Amino acid sequence: MDLIDVRQISKIYHEGTPSEVKALDNVSLQIKEGEFVAILGQSGSGKSTLMNILGCLDIPTYGEYYLRGKAVNDMRLSVLSNIRNQMIGFIFQGFNLIPALTALENVELPLIYQGIKPSERKKLAHDALVSVGLEGRMNHRPTEMSGGQQQRVAIARAVSTKPPIILADEPTGNLDSKAGNEIMKMLIDLNGAGTTILLITHDNHLAQCAKRILTIQDGKIKSDGLPEKSSGLLEGGRA
Amino acid sequence: MNFHQSFLMAIKSVLNNKMRSFLTMLGIIIGVSSVITLVSVIQGMQKSVMNQFEKMGKNKIVINCNESVDLTSDLYTFCASHSEYIDGVSPDQSMQYKVRYKTKTLDTNVFFGNDKYAVCNNFTLSNGRKLSYTDIKNRVKVAIIGERIRKEMFGFENPVGKKLAIKGQTFTVIGVFEGKFDGVQYSQDDMVLVPYTLIGSITGFKNINIYTVKAKSSKATKTAIDKLTEFLKPKFRRPENFGIYSDNQWMEENNKSMKMFSLVVGGIAGISLLVGGIGIMNIMLVSVSERTREIGIRMAIGAGRRDIISQFLIESGTISACGGVVGIAFGFLGSALLGAVTLKTLVIPSMTIVTGAFWFSVALGMFFGFYPANKASKLQPVEALRAQ
Numbered sequence: 001m002d003l004i005d006v007r008q009i010s011k012i013y014h015e016g017t018p019s020e021v022k023a024l025d026n027v028s029l030q031i032k033e034g035e036f037v038a039i040l041g042q043s044g045s046g047k048s049t050l051m052n053i054l055g056c057l058d059i060p061t062y063g064e065y066y067l068r069g070k071a072v073n074d075m076r077l078s079v080l081s082n083i084r085n086q087m088i089g090f091i092f093q094g095f096n097l098i099p100a101l102t103a104l105e106n107v108e109l110p111l112i113y114q115g116i117k118p119s120e121r122k123k124l125a126h127d128a129l130v131s132v133g134l135e136g137r138m139n140h141r142p143t144e145m146s147g148g149q150q151q152r153v154a155i156a157r158a159v160s161t162k163p164p165i166i167l168a169d170e171p172t173g174n175l176d177s178k179a180g181n182e183i184m185k186m187l188i189d190l191n192g193a194g195t196t197i198l199l200i201t202h203d204n205h206l207a208q209c210a211k212r213i214l215t216i217q218d219g220k221i222k223s224d225g226l227p228e229k230s231s232g233l234l235e236g237g238r239a
Numbered sequence: 240m241n242f243h244q245s246f247l248m249a250i251k252s253v254l255n256n257k258m259r260s261f262l263t264m265l266g267i268i269i270g271v272s273s274v275i276t277l278v279s280v281i282q283g284m285q286k287s288v289m290n291q292f293e294k295m296g297k298n299k300i301v302i303n304c305n306e307s308v309d310l311t312s313d314l315y316t317f318c319a320s321h322s323e324y325i326d327g328v329s330p331d332q333s334m335q336y337k338v339r340y341k342t343k344t345l346d347t348n349v350f351f352g353n354d355k356y357a358v359c360n361n362f363t364l365s366n367g368r369k370l371s372y373t374d375i376k377n378r379v380k381v382a383i384i385g386e387r388i389r390k391e392m393f394g395f396e397n398p399v400g401k402k403l404a405i406k407g408q409t410f411t412v413i414g415v416f417e418g419k420f421d422g423v424q425y426s427q428d429d430m431v432l433v434p435y436t437l438i439g440s441i442t443g444f445k446n447i448n449i450y451t452v453k454a455k456s457s458k459a460t461k462t463a464i465d466k467l468t469e470f471l472k473p474k475f476r477r478p479e480n481f482g483i484y485s486d487n488q489w490m491e492e493n494n495k496s497m498k499m500f501s502l503v504v505g506g507i508a509g510i511s512l513l514v515g516g517i518g519i520m521n522i523m524l525v526s527v528s529e530r531t532r533e534i535g536i537r538m539a540i541g542a543g544r545r546d547i548i549s550q551f552l553i554e555s556g557t558i559s560a561c562g563g564v565v566g567i568a569f570g571f572l573g574s575a576l577l578g579a580v581t582l583k584t585l586v587i588p589s590m591t592i593v594t595g596a597f598w599f600s601v602a603l604g605m606f607f608g609f610y611p612a613n614k615a616s617k618l619q620p621v622e623a624l625r626a627q
Contacts, residue, residue, distance in 0.1 A: 057539060058621040078543050084620075085541020096536045096624070100251055112244055113541040157540065 001069050003164065003196055004031040004054060009063030011049050011219075023049040024060065025219040031198070033164065036191040038199045038210035038227075046219040048169060051200045055088050055167045056080045085113050089158025091187075093170035095150040097142040103129060103153045104138040110161050128156035132186065148179030155186055159195075166190060169200045184209050245550045249557035252526070263522040264562030266515025267604070271566025271596045273508040275588045276573030281501040283578050283586035285494065292490055294419040295427060296361040298460045299486060300452040301331070302467065306480040307446050310471075311435075314450060317470050324459035324466075327355030330435040331451040334442055338431055339404040340392045347388060349405055351435035351447070357383075357416070359451040360427070367399040367414030370434055374413075378436045382410040386418030386428035405431065406441050460487045512600065515562065516607040523555050523611035534615050535623025547616040548609075555608025556601050563600035567593055 011024040023046045031037055041047040052058040053065060056072060065072040067083065075083070090096070097106045107128050111121035129138055132152040142150050151171060158166055168187060172180030188209060191197045199210055207213050208227045215223040253260040304310065311330060318328040332351045337344050350356070354370045357363065367383070374381050382403055389398050398412045410433060420426035439445045452467065454460040464483055475481050527534070534547060542550075570588055578586025 052621045055539070057624070058619070078545075081538070081541055081543035081546075084539060090539050092624075096532070096539070098533050098536060100248075100255055109537065110540040113537075113543075113546060118243075161541075 002030040003033045003068060005066040007064045009053060009060035009065060011053065012061045015061060022219055027221055029221065031196065033196055034194055036197045036211045038201060038207035038213045039216055040201060040204060040207040040213055041216035042202055045216045047200050047216050050216065051167055051169050054198060055090060056083050085110055086161060087163050087165055089163040089166045091154050091158050091166065091168040091171045093173035095154045097150055097153055099142050102139045102141055103134060106153055107157045107160050110157060114161060124160055128160040132156045147175050148182060151175060151183050159190065165196045165198065167198045172206060242553065245553040246557060248550060249554040252554055253558060253561060259522065260558060263518055263558055264565065266511065266518040267559050267562030267600050268566040268569060270509065270512030270515045271563050271600050272569035272573055273511055274505050274596050275567060275570025275592055276577055277508050278501050278505045278592050279574040279586050279588040280577045280581065281497060281504060282589065283582050283584065285497040287582055287584065288493060292486060294361065296359065298454040298457055299359065300454060300460060300463055300467065301484055302450040302452065303482040304448045306475050308474055309446055310474065311447055318452060321466060324455050324462050326453040326455055327358045328450055328452045329353045329356040329359045330447040331449045332438060332447050336406050338388065340401065343392050345388065345391060348430045350430055350432045351438045352432050353435055356432055359453040362416045364414050365417040369414055375434045375436050378434060380408060380410045381413045383414040383416060383432040384412055385416050385430040386422035387424060388431060389415050390422040457487055460485050512603060516603040519555050519559055519604050520607035520610060523551060523608050527551065527611045527615040531618060531623050531626035534618055535620050535626065538620035539624060544616040548612045551612030551615050552605050552608050556605045559604025560601045563597045567597060
């Protein structure tokens with residue numbers, strides 16, 4: 001069974017009005033457990049819309065979406081919240097950390113929504129931050145950290161619930177190349193440990209880190225294949 | 240998301256926006272403190288009236304006769320046979336006379352009573368002894384004086400055993416009643432009590448027109464009035480020739496009016512609480528709009544509608560609870576100050592009004608916080624994440 005099975009989905013904004021926008025047009029896609037897929041496309045191509053639908057943050061206007069064989073379209077909002085909490089870890093370009101909370105508290109948040117008791121969730125959040133090399137910054141707020149560190153907190157938050165899927169939307173977009181490489185290495189390591197990674201990017205070089213590249217253009221999948229060349233990052237990350 | 244976490248978040252939010260939180264709380268602070276202050280002062284006023292009333296004689300029934308009927312003996316027998324709800328009865332006739340001690344003369348009320356007079360009128364002796372049955376029966380010329388007479392005529396002298404002149408007759412002071420109203424003129428302290436059997440020799444009238452009956456309790460007062468009415472009716476030619484009344488009735492009416500007054504004043508002060516609640520709603524709406532992205536992040540990582548609602552509800556409840564606590568402190572201060580100025584006494588708000596005001600402010604915060612909380616929970620995650 002495919003982990004993600006998308007069948008002919010379309011997303012149309014302002015449907016039936018003069019300002020109608022077709023962000024996704026009849027997209028079908030299957031992703032298996034453990035894959036590292038890069039969704040590559042230019043700005044406005046529909047890749048973020050696809051990510052929002054795959055991440056259960058939005059619903060398609062038409063078509064069907066099955067997650068581990070279950071129809072997402074028919075799910076109630078509370079079930080979708082649970083799916084986002086337990087099955088998907090998000091890594092955003094803008095980090096999306098809550099500024100009023102410390103790194104540890106930010107990582108704890110998804111665990112709180114899971115109802116895990118305080119002592120256990122503190123331990124899990126602590127371990128997640130240690131795994132991204134931030135043991136010394138646990139009690140720092142996002143504003144007291146560099147972009148690379150903030151993104152590592154976001155990764156720790158995404159992996160703290162041990163979800164089967166990580167959705168990374170331009171995760172290196174706001175980082176310098178050194179910090180970006182570190183983040184990519186972490187994603188590669190996570191994939192090596194069995195987590196399915198969906199990397200949304202406009203950067204062809206970054207996309208080469210994935211095992212499979214989907215190119216999206218004008219809301220349609222233009223190509224679906226293997227990376228063209230071996231990435232330096234891949235060589236460094238996958239021993 | 241559990242309560243503890245939401246509560247900590249709410250406290251953080253309050254501390255992160257101190258000025259805004261204070262201004263939001265201001266309405267609640269003013270509302271709670273004014274409700275507590277006004278209601279407490281009214282309650283203090285009511286208590287003070289009750290104290291005055293109790294000093295004058297609680298559960299006291301006054302019988303007024305407009306017809307020349309000698310009731311003394313029958314009334315005495317009647318009251319003695321109804322001791323389950325009547326403590327005693329005494330004539331309570333009074334006339335104003337000049338009273339002289341050595342060279343000092345004072346105008347005062349001379350009361351004609353019996354050995355139960357003190358019980359019926361809530362007097363206690365500070366010195367000497369009370370009237371005895373023998374004094375009454377043998378028409379002994381003895382007197383008990385009130386605090387005003389003691390203070391103004393005797394000063395530091397012990398009045399007991401001294402001779403007083405009333406209308407040319409000499410009376411020996413046998414006791415002094417404890418002051419109820421600081422010995423003020425025209426108060427119950429401004430009096431001299433003599434045996435009622437001397438009324439003829441002093442006033443020239445033989446009949447007693449006023450009696451005071453002391454009931455055992457407030458409940459017994461009502462029964463005693465009914466029984467006394469029944470007993471007295473056949474003794475008079477017409478029912479309007481006698482009257483029975485008790486201050487308890489007046490007191491009950493007064494209590495009712497005070498409660499109503501307190502509700503009205505509390506209600507008016509409560510309007511400021513309502514305004515405070517609207518202030519909370521306003522700020523929570525601003526907070527939701529400022530934190531749209533945060534709401535989106537929370538939704539993306541698994542917060543459900545219920546989590547978002549409870550977070551904002553707990554936040555608005557916490558803000559109003561903090562306002563409530565500060566308001567209670569100001570309420571205590573306001574009650575003490577206003578009580579000292581208006582009632583010359585220390586007014587302390589009752590626990591009922593304090594806890595009531597606190598929980599009402601929390602409920603108000605949550606009530607007015609519900610709309611913004613619900614609005615936040617209805618945001619689409621993808622839309623919320625796009626917010627700046």
